[in-house]
Amino acid sequence: MTAVAESFSQLWDPQPGWLNTASYGLPPKPGWEALQTVLSDWRVGATSWEPWDESTTRSRESFARLIGSDSADVFVGSTVSAAIAPIAAALPDGAKVLVDEVEFTSNVYPWMVHGDRGVEVIAAATDKLVEAIRPGIDLVAVSAVQSSTGTVLDLAAVVAASKEIGALLVVDASQAAGWLPLDVSGVDALIAHTYKWLMAPRGATLGYLSPRLQERCRPLEAGWYAGENVHTSYYGTQMDLARDARRFDQSPAWFSFVGAAPALELIEQIGVDVINRHNLDLANEFRAGLGMPPGDSAIVSADIPGAEEAFAAAGVRAAVRGGRLRASFHIYSTIADVNLALNALKNI
Template sequence: MDEWHARVRADFPYREGRTYLQSAGVGLPVPAADAAAGQYYRDVAGLGVDAQQLWHRPAQRARERLARLLGVPVADVGWFRNTSEVLNLAAASVDWHPRDEVVVAADDYPGVLLAWTRAETAGATVVRVDPGRAQERQQRLLDALTPRTRVLAVSHVHPWTGTKLDLTVLGRACREVGALLVVDGIQALGATPVELSCVDVYGAGVFKWLLSGFGTAVGVFRERAREQLTPAYRSYANPPPSTSFEYSAPNLPGLYVLDASTAYLEELGWERVFGRVDALAGQVADALRGAGVQPITPDGARAGIVTFAPADSTAVVAGLAAHGVDVSDKVGRVIVSPHFYNDAEDVDRFAAALRAVLPSGRPDAG
């Protein structure tokens, strides 16, 4: 075990005797998270409102790190409460007209689907695309774009198939028809490289792969979005004619934690973090095939989530838990999501538990 690996394993102990493969649900916090959250309250307890000079520093440091990670100007990065707020804010900021269209995958996360309710009220049509098999998802979305499309809304990584979309391909296609690309990035940011050169709006909560708890989300509104959208929410932070979408104070204790988490991850090295997630997800996919199970998640379009669909996903997840392996059960799929703090031994334990749990050794692939 090399020094990097040994440090990571020591920093994320989890529960003794158990293997955690649920980072797509909630990521384990970095070692400094509890102290970071407490520091906000210590600052305020000691200085009251005069702590304001201190509490914006962690927020700015985290903003700068995420701007570096995403390759965007610092001014494009904003703080919001959750991914759904970013998506709904984008949707509410469009000047909708009858016959406008919003293209979504019919099986996408509710936050991606429901943000466009106001558009329908204004006479627009939400085009719900049948995504077909996992490897067909991207092309079917592309095929649905027309000159009437105002927005293509997608999950960067689909939560229940693990399919990762190519945002550059989608964004270029959106530009050809004059549409905006709006992306739910919560299952990607922190697990896989994110390229935003052709993305207009990107929102991601930080409690999963960024390991930073609930109540904070990153919202990236690129220049093209700011030119076409009028912020629906106004307050002291963005009075007209501001084009900023940040309208009020963020979750400052949460940003103290995000500052600590992004500092830790940047020190580890994003390239190594992403490489490890990719390698572990590949090992999970290989373990499934070794047990006679075909993963739903395509090998060539994958981030940190690998899923499969047994005949009884609830029973399989319960069986794995009984063997000390923690994974998720959603919409009839078993969702396995290793992060960089896992290792090959964790995957081996999952594989052994899966072989012990599967009825007749072969569930349906779905």
């Protein structure tokens, strides 16, 4: 653990053996305490909702800084699939969408449901994805880090290949934002749910839409919160939507964003580069203990029959995805967690 990571370690108190951030992240104390405060206020009606909603603005601005975007191009929502829906609806009939063959379905089904109007989803193997970006593909939909395998996307190569043929590029960053440095240059949409590596409550999704994509999409889920002035958009038939990406906002789940804002700001304070180094150091210690070469991902996927049962017996919490063990390491993970996991596996 780096000295910087060590200085923040007291902000979490995980039970030993939590190696499952790819399923959900653990809240830092600032996020947890902020959430307890507003829940107490809610219980007795101590305040109106406006102070809670300040966290939505803070989350939007923090996310924009983390991905190198202007906050005017960031929208808020609830889930990745709901955020993708307006983009999918804007595709012309007969459009072809390229996905990774192991892509998480929140970035597959929103395209497939348009099959009745000829939208075709084409799958390529992870290691063949870039070469599959060829004329005829209208949109590439892919994760920055694959959920099941932990494979890190060569984003620069995908951006270049998509640009060469004029295809739109939509990136699901749910398994990347918070530990992997990200930049939206050349990307048309980048969407992340915050309950994994961004360590927020489930229900807060943030996304970037490029100006050119904003112009192509209709804000299908527009409601009062998408208004230019939310406080004058409560009633009636006069619609004045926000001029920027806010017109794609879904009305936020307040308490989810109350927990999200301090967590995102803490990630900024620690630094994604520091978190990245910490996570990869631990992941590679684990890989070395399994006799695997070093990798570039905070997610380790390995074919180890009996690992799930061995982990359960030792109190290690990880996951099985695609029939393979999946262990994931984040800023609150320690070398003790690595050793606990390796010791659990040593007899199998």
